[in-house]
Amino acid sequence: xxxxxxxxxxxxxxxxxxxxxxxxxxxxxxxxxxxxxxxxxxxxxxxxxxxxxxxxxxxxxxxxxxxxxxxxxxxxxxxxxxxxxxxxxxxxxxxxxxxxxxxxxxxxxxxxxxxxxxxxxxxxxxxxxxxxxxxxxxxxxxxxxxxxxxxxxxxxxxxxxxxxxxxxxxxxxxxxxxxxxxxxxxxxxxxxxxxxxxxxxxxxxxxxxxxxxxxxxxxxxxxxxxxxxxxxxxxxxxxxxxxxxxxxxxxxxxxxxxxxxxxxxxxxxxxxxxxxxxxxxxxxxxxxxxxxxxxxxxxxxxxxxxxxxxxxxxxxxxxxxxxxxxxxxxxxxxxxxxxxxxxxxxxxxxxxxxxxxxxxxxxxxxxxxxxxxxxxxxxxxxxxxxxxxxxxxxxxxxxxxxxxxxxxxxxxxxxxxxxxxxxxxxxxxxxxxxxxxxxxxxxxxxxxxxxxxxxxxxxxxxxxxxxxxxxxxxxxxxxxxxxxxxxxxxxxxxxxxxxxxxxxxxxxxxxxxxxxxxxxxxxxxxxxxxxxxxxxxxxxxxxxxxxxxxxxxxxx
Numbered sequence: 001x002x003x004x005x006x007x008x009x010x011x012x013x014x015x016x017x018x019x020x021x022x023x024x025x026x027x028x029x030x031x032x033x034x035x036x037x038x039x040x041x042x043x044x045x046x047x048x049x050x051x052x053x054x055x056x057x058x059x060x061x062x063x064x065x066x067x068x069x070x071x072x073x074x075x076x077x078x079x080x081x082x083x084x085x086x087x088x089x090x091x092x093x094x095x096x097x098x099x100x101x102x103x104x105x106x107x108x109x110x111x112x113x114x115x116x117x118x119x120x121x122x123x124x125x126x127x128x129x130x131x132x133x134x135x136x137x138x139x140x141x142x143x144x145x146x147x148x149x150x151x152x153x154x155x156x157x158x159x160x161x162x163x164x165x166x167x168x169x170x171x172x173x174x175x176x177x178x179x180x181x182x183x184x185x186x187x188x189x190x191x192x193x194x195x196x197x198x199x200x201x202x203x204x205x206x207x208x209x210x211x212x213x214x215x216x217x218x219x220x221x222x223x224x225x226x227x228x229x230x231x232x233x234x235x236x237x238x239x240x241x242x243x244x245x246x247x248x249x250x251x252x253x254x255x256x257x258x259x260x261x262x263x264x265x266x267x268x269x270x271x272x273x274x275x276x277x278x279x280x281x282x283x284x285x286x287x288x289x290x291x292x293x294x295x296x297x298x299x300x301x302x303x304x305x306x307x308x309x310x311x312x313x314x315x316x317x318x319x320x321x322x323x324x325x326x327x328x329x330x331x332x333x334x335x336x337x338x339x340x341x342x343x344x345x346x347x348x349x350x351x352x353x354x355x356x357x358x359x360x361x362x363x364x365x366x367x368x369x370x371x372x373x374x375x376x377x378x379x380x381x382x383x384x385x386x387x388x389x390x391x392x393x394x395x396x397x398x399x400x401x402x403x404x405x406x407x408x409x410x411x412x413x414x415x416x417x418x419x420x421x422x423x424x425x426x427x428x429x430x431x432x433x434x435x436x437x438x439x440x441x442x443x444x445x446x447x448x449x450x451x452x453x454x455x456x457x458x459x460x461x462x463x464x465x466x467x468x469x470x471x472x473x474x475x476x477x478x479x480x481x482x483x484x485x486x487x488x489x490x491x492x493x494x495x496x497x498x499x500x501x502x503x504x505x506x507x508x509x510x511x512x513x514x515x516x517x518x519x520x521x522x523x524x525x526x527x528x529x530x531x532x533x534x535x536x537x538x539x540x541x542x543x544x545x546x547x548x549x550x551x552x553x554x555x556x
């Protein structure tokens with residue numbers, strides 16, 4: 001084990017300390033009894049450790065080359081990103097979005113746990129017993145945020161209260177009962193839920209209702225720029241999510257240019273699909289034609305599963321390596337469906353849970369069907385599942401390299417996969433191809449809206465209006481997306497920034513290698529080295545083009 005590998009293990013342990021639930025979902029059982037420590041003291045201690053690791057990684061003894069040099073880049077980026085998250089203090093004013101708010105994240109992640117054996121069942125019960133302390137810490141951070149002038153939107157506070165009311169109203173459908181426990185343990189779980197957990201959620205709900213909502217920001221001031229040090233915080237989060245130095249102004253302009261550049265494609269495909277002659281005609285048809293909506297939830301799942309299976313059959317002709325495990329397709333759980341769109345959860349390392357694409361069937365009749373195939377290719381195959389599941393199967397890399405959550409690479413690849421699917425001939429018709437363009441519009445709009453909200457002082461209504469005008473998102477998705485950008489600042493930038501970089505690197509390789517370019521080998525390079533900062537990925541590709549790439553990791 002090299003010195004830089006030891007640092008990689010230190011960073012991974014620190015990331016697991018930050019989010020023990022994520023560690024459990026990956027299969028690291030030593031964290032199964034813990035919940036995240038949301039206290040300010042714990043966060044500052046993690047930041048100090050992260051900064052120490054980054055300092056040690058930045059100046060190792062002697063030079064580094066090959067995979068150690070790449071690993072060092074990942075170590076430094078992940079340490080700096082953790083420090084940026086601590087400085088951002090988003091827990092103080094994030095209350096509603098399922099994947100980031102304290103209560104929502106808990107109700108999202110815990111039901112995915114699959115306890116195996118007596119020790120795992122006891123650990124799950126210990127986690128349930130720890131929920132009151134976890135929620136009390138969350139409430140304390142919200143109150144500290146209020147004192148410091150960092151508060152959520154009042155509207156989102158009310159949305160959080162409504163979500164908690166729905167949770168508390170149906171104890172028989174508590175998602176925390178979903179992990180299967182043996183008889184006596186199941187009875188103990190139900191007692192803990194009734195006597196300990198739900199009362200804690202009720203207390204937390206009351207704090208948001210009585211302390212947070214009355215002091216919440218108006219919808220005219222949703223972005224970080226309205227909070228103390230908000231511009232500095234947003235710049236740091238932007239760097240962490242994009243792994244670049246691109247400024248909010250640059251990203252804003254890029255988004256506008258991309259939206260304008262899609263016009264010709266819309267007309268070309270729309271004319272074939274239904275004789276449209278302008279972008280407006282294409283958009284109007286897709287927005288108003290009832291045939292563009294789903295007939296029901298089962299149709300959503302059937303189309304998603306068909307798209308994934310079609311991609312799996314075609315993949316060997318385009319990839320040298322594919323994941324050993326197939327991608328499951330399931331509906332988004334009812335408890336979180338109103339607050340998310342669709343998402344992917346990577347497989348557990350111990351095999352207890354497959355990689356799973358969760359398609360949203362909530363209010364299906366109001367959702368667009370024409371984007372279904374593009375979303376499936378993004379979330380499942382050849383998108384997130386191919387990258388994340390395949391990276392987990394690679395030998396010869398530190399665990400951090402296989403598991404790092406570097407969003408520019410992860411989301412950038414998945415967005416590339418939507419376009420790659422067109423090269424692979426996976427879209428079933430021109431309506432589905434228009435769905436690909438609609439997804440491109442949405443990701444380009446994210447650059448505009450995220451920077452508009454957090455750097456330019458946009459109101460929530462201005463963000464919603466921009467999405468209505470320049471994307472084909474359904475109204476239910478527009479509202480969800482706007483709130484997501486507000487409570488997860490910077491993350492929306494990673495998609496298009498990552499895709500544009502990966503596409504430029506492919507173009508570079510094609511130009512330099514000419515007839516010697518092998519697309520399957522390029523995909524192998526991008527996917528089997530784990531998620532990387534964009535600078536490290538660029539160096540890896542350039543070395544490969546010039547015949548000096550790092551040693552190949554070996555698949556399991």
